[in-house]
Amino acid sequence: xxDLISDFLVESNENLDRLDSELVKLETDxxxxxxxxxxxxxxxxxxxxxxFLGFSKLEKVAHVGESLLSRLREGKLSLSPEFTTGLLAMVxxxxxxxxxxxxxxxxxxxTYPELIETLTKLQDQGQVPxxxxxxxxxxxxxxxxxxxxxxMQDVLANAATQPxxxxxxxxxxxxxxEPPPASVHAAPExxxxxxxxxxxxxxxxNVPGETIRVDVxxxxxxxxxxxxxxxxxxxxxxxxxxxxxxNLVSPAQQLNLLTSELQEEVxxxxxxxxSTIFDKFPRVVRDVAMGCGKQVSIEMMGKxxxxxxxLLEAIKDPLTHIVRNSVDHGIETPELRVARGKRAEGxxxxxxCHEGGQVVIExxxxxxxxxxxxxxxxxLERGLITPQQAVVMSERELLNLIFLPGFSTAEKIxxxxxxxxxxxxxxxxxxxxxxxxxxxxxxxxGTTIKIKIPLTLAIVPALVxxxxxxxxxxxxxxxxxxxxxxxxxxxxxxxxxHGVPVYRLRGRLLPLVYLDQAxxxxxxxxxxxxxxAAATIVVLQADDRQFGLVVDEIIDTEEIVVKPLGKKLKGVxxxxxxxxxxxxxxxxxxxxxxxxxxxxxVSEVRSRNVSSHEENTKAxxxxxxxxxxxxxxxxxxxxxxxxxxxxxxxEVFASSAVEHSGFQNVTQYRGEIMPLVRVSDILQISAxxxxxxxxxxxxxxxxxxxxxxxxxxxxxxIVEENVVIQNPSQRDGIRGSMVIQSRVTDLLDIPAIVRSxxxxxxxxxxxxxxxxxx
Amino acid sequence: xxxxxxxxxxxxxxxxxxVEQVREVIRYQEMTRVPLVPAVVRGLINLRGQIITAIDxxxxxxxxxxxxxxxxxxxxxRTEDGAISFLVDEIGDVIEVQDDTFEPVPETLQGPARExxxxxxxxxxxxxLVLDIERAVNPRDLNGHIV
Numbered sequence: 001x002x003d004l005i006s007d008f009l010v011e012s013n014e015n016l017d018r019l020d021s022e023l024v025k026l027e028t029d030x031x032x033x034x035x036x037x038x039x040x041x042x043x044x045x046x047x048x049x050x051x052f053l054g055f056s057k058l059e060k061v062a063h064v065g066e067s068l069l070s071r072l073r074e075g076k077l078s079l080s081p082e083f084t085t086g087l088l089a090m091v092x093x094x095x096x097x098x099x100x101x102x103x104x105x106x107x108x109x110x111t112y113p114e115l116i117e118t119l120t121k122l123q124d125q126g127q128v129p130x131x132x133x134x135x136x137x138x139x140x141x142x143x144x145x146x147x148x149x150x151x152m153q154d155v156l157a158n159a160a161t162q163p164x165x166x167x168x169x170x171x172x173x174x175x176x177x178e179p180p181p182a183s184v185h186a187a188p189e190x191x192x193x194x195x196x197x198x199x200x201x202x203x204x205x206n207v208p209g210e211t212i213r214v215d216v217x218x219x220x221x222x223x224x225x226x227x228x229x230x231x232x233x234x235x236x237x238x239x240x241x242x243x244x245x246x247n248l249v250s251p252a253q254q255l256n257l258l259t260s261e262l263q264e265e266v267x268x269x270x271x272x273x274x275s276t277i278f279d280k281f282p283r284v285v286r287d288v289a290m291g292c293g294k295q296v297s298i299e300m301m302g303k304x305x306x307x308x309x310x311l312l313e314a315i316k317d318p319l320t321h322i323v324r325n326s327v328d329h330g331i332e333t334p335e336l337r338v339a340r341g342k343r344a345e346g347x348x349x350x351x352x353c354h355e356g357g358q359v360v361i362e363x364x365x366x367x368x369x370x371x372x373x374x375x376x377x378x379x380l381e382r383g384l385i386t387p388q389q390a391v392v393m394s395e396r397e398l399l400n401l402i403f404l405p406g407f408s409t410a411e412k413i414x415x416x417x418x419x420x421x422x423x424x425x426x427x428x429x430x431x432x433x434x435x436x437x438x439x440x441x442x443x444x445x446g447t448t449i450k451i452k453i454p455l456t457l458a459i460v461p462a463l464v465x466x467x468x469x470x471x472x473x474x475x476x477x478x479x480x481x482x483x484x485x486x487x488x489x490x491x492x493x494x495x496x497x498h499g500v501p502v503y504r505l506r507g508r509l510l511p512l513v514y515l516d517q518a519x520x521x522x523x524x525x526x527x528x529x530x531x532x533a534a535a536t537i538v539v540l541q542a543d544d545r546q547f548g549l550v551v552d553e554i555i556d557t558e559e560i561v562v563k564p565l566g567k568k569l570k571g572v573x574x575x576x577x578x579x580x581x582x583x584x585x586x587x588x589x590x591x592x593x594x595x596x597x598x599x600x601x602v603s604e605v606r607s608r609n610v611s612s613h614e615e616n617t618k619a620x621x622x623x624x625x626x627x628x629x630x631x632x633x634x635x636x637x638x639x640x641x642x643x644x645x646x647x648x649x650x651e652v653f654a655s656s657a658v659e660h661s662g663f664q665n666v667t668q669y670r671g672e673i674m675p676l677v678r679v680s681d682i683l684q685i686s687a688x689x690x691x692x693x694x695x696x697x698x699x700x701x702x703x704x705x706x707x708x709x710x711x712x713x714x715x716x717x718i719v720e721e722n723v724v725i726q727n728p729s730q731r732d733g734i735r736g737s738m739v740i741q742s743r744v745t746d747l748l749d750i751p752a753i754v755r756s757x758x759x760x761x762x763x764x765x766x767x768x769x770x771x772x773x774x
Numbered sequence: 775x776x777x778x779x780x781x782x783x784x785x786x787x788x789x790x791x792x793v794e795q796v797r798e799v800i801r802y803q804e805m806t807r808v809p810l811v812p813a814v815v816r817g818l819i820n821l822r823g824q825i826i827t828a829i830d831x832x833x834x835x836x837x838x839x840x841x842x843x844x845x846x847x848x849x850x851x852r853t854e855d856g857a858i859s860f861l862v863d864e865i866g867d868v869i870e871v872q873d874d875t876f877e878p879v880p881e882t883l884q885g886p887a888r889e890x891x892x893x894x895x896x897x898x899x900x901x902x903l904v905l906d907i908e909r910a911v912n913p914r915d916l917n918g919h920i921v
Contacts, residue, residue, distance in 0.1 A: 519809035
């Protein structure tokens with residue numbers, strides 16, 4: 001295509017995007033001459049250029065728009081929603097004509113007579129019948145906004161302005177499929193000749209000469225090369241660590257630093273602010289809200305949060321979908337809102353920020369919220385869950401049902417959403433880029449959807465593990481913690497539920513997956529020797545489930561460059577790709593979600609079998625008096641509960657740390673002397689036989705700034721329960737008993753115990769002697 | 775018309791692929807095995823930063839494995855889906871053949887070889903089997919031959 005035309009297309013598409021947001025802004029601030037002039041200028045530029053290039057149909061459409069705008073500018077007409085709608089329709093028409101030019105080089109056969117007529121009428125009388133909307137081009141063809149003054153943004157915006165007919169791909173490498181953009185040239189300013197008011201030049205425009213446009217392929221290649229450099233650097237660093245010759249060691253260190261810096265800078269070139277997506281939303285919200293007769297205002301925060309271009313591409317459609325959904329389903333009609341005592345205008349809030357190496361995007365509305373009982377009924381009706389499952393599902397699990405394929409709670413299907421495809425696509429798209437979606441909703445007050453995505457896909461921190469002699473990389477985003485069980489304890493610590501291995505992680509059962517079994521790895525004699533030895537558990541998070549992956553050895557954490565597997569191997573869900581390690585060998589990257597699915601940790605339809613433990617606590621969730629309780633062991637058999645909010649800390653002291661002061665056992669704790677009270681003594685329960693050298697388990701209780709340590713015989717669990725005391729006790733120190741986890745458990749009366757230990761908290765400055773001798 | 779073929783040996787047979795399809799020939803590389811995939815996929819190799827899947831042609835053709843201790847060579851070819859490495863016993867010469875020495879494989883050839891051998895060039899004193907590389911790496915076929 002002619003260079004002139006392609007320049008025109010790039011420039012016009014950018015301008016059109018700005019028009020969208022400016023028109024919506026103008027609606028809220030109709031008096032702004034600056035906005036009006038800028039809009040006028042843009043249309044005028046487009047009109048001028050297409051006259052010059054011979055696109056007469058396009059010129060005609062732009063012309064009526066321009067005349068209308070000039071009347072507005074002169075103050076002969078005042079802006080009304082009909083005007084904005086008409087002008088937005090014109091923008092859409094111009095956009096689709098530009099699309100046509102891009103494809104065929106001609107401005108097409110569509111002449112938009114209706115639109116021209118409407119705009120002319122508006123010009124004459126300022127009032128028209130409702131306008132038939134012109135179908136907006138699909139989101140993928142929409143283009144990034146150039147309205148930023150930053151160099152990189154400009155470069156990348158150029159990349160993004162290339163229309164993408166190719167389906168969006170999910171990885172950085174996928175960007176290579178895009179058609180080559182125009183060659184490098186200076187950032188176009190609005191040409192002065194076409195600009196009737198150069199003195200009103202928008203304050204946001206760029207300084208010429210500070211930016212250049214760069215082919216996005218070049219950036220991708222650069223990124224790949226830097227990836228290679230990082231790997232080579234790793235190899236050299238590993239080698240030089242074993243050398244002593246300063247002639248090698250110091251340049252190697254220098255290389256290390258330079259490479260890291262280079263990597264960071266090149267990564268930045270691929271970063272784009274999220275405003276490239278956010279800036280489209282005012283228009284989307286306006287259109288959807290008008291379409292369903294609602295009033296919605298939108299607030300956006302953290303628009304300059306940057307993330308990798310390929311990720312932006314990947315989240316654009318899901319975000320748009322969520323925003324549409326919020327307006328269409330979430331926010332109520334003005335009448336209903338007023339009836340419910342809310343402001344007639346709904347409020348949609350978008351917030352983006354960086355949080356711990358991830359980008360967090362929150363979309364919250366102040367609408368009706370999600371009715372989980374309706375979700376439940378719908379899911380039952382559609383057969384997505386069984387009635388048995390429905391009974392035991394928590395609110396959170398119910399909410400997550402909306403991510404299932406084929407789910408929609410909209411009572412009536414609208415044009416915009418409610419066709420039952422949607423949230424599952426959102427979830428799939430976000431999963432694909434290693435992100436997560438979380439949903440919170442409160443009936444009557446709104447819904448918040450929280451999306452977390454990694455900053456970049458190309459280079460990720462990973463944990464390198466060894467299993468059966470092979471190395472594997474596990475992306476650190478999924479990593480929760482590492483647990484090591486020593487060889488002698490391994491047999492007793494790993495227990496079996498009907499043959500399925502589990503580990504008690506702080507009282508909760510953690511299902512275990514053996515990596516060698518999951519991958520059917522054969523063990524050589526050498527690696528088989530490791531089997532009986534200590535076990536290392538990598539605790540991983542998949543969706544909202546945790547599981548433990550048992551591996552032979554943990555090597556290190558390393559920045560790895562993710563490389564896609566060949567198409568031949570794409571079918572294997574457990575692997576997310578491969579990477580080249582410091583020694584030049586290839587290691588496979590484990591896809592934690594895929595592994596969890598293969599191992600049935602997370603079932604594919606995400607309908608979870610609630611574990612029996614949770615079942616107990618969740619079945620009673622509807623109760624009001626729920627309290628977190630710490631379960632402790634007192635004496636040999638005694639099972640007792642302490643309300644968790646009375647517990648300051650749990651500590652373990654070596655027996656040598658227990659000292660005596662008068663009759664009282666004490667220990668030094670945080671610079672003070674803390675009295676220790678053995679619960680079994682107070683309650684006169686025969687204490688468990690124990691070695692006097694065993695460490696003591698202590699529940700620290702604090703009152704009025706003083707602490708007392710309650711010595712117990714074991715910490716069992718933390719549960720959430722309805723506190724219903726069934727058998728009020730006459731005994732001092734026990735409030736009564738209740739059933740927890742289908743066992744009778746005594747609820748301790750801590751203040752009474754402390755009283756009976758004759759520790760007096762009333763005198764705030766009570767000297768230690770008094771405490772012990774009282 | 776003449777064509778150039780890169781030849782290699784498998785279990786005593788001479789095979790050939792068109793020179794244009796061959797990216798490079800390299801000696802044995804250490805491989806990272808890939809669990810849960812058909813056995814014809816021997817592993818992944820690092821070719822100057824690019825990760826390439828290595829396919830064992832002996833297994834693909836239903837032949838016995840190389841005796842242990844004998845290391846195969848890599849013939850890296852270009853396929854529609856990017857580079858793939860074929861593991862072969864030994865590399866032969868690049869030879870020039872005339873179109874008129876070509877003949878399709880006889881009907882009596884059956885089994886996996888039938889799928890991947892495109893035809894035969896009659897060379898003086900021996901036959902060169904022409905490999906259809908796209909068929910040789912077809913994942914559907916690969917899955918059909920889990921050894």
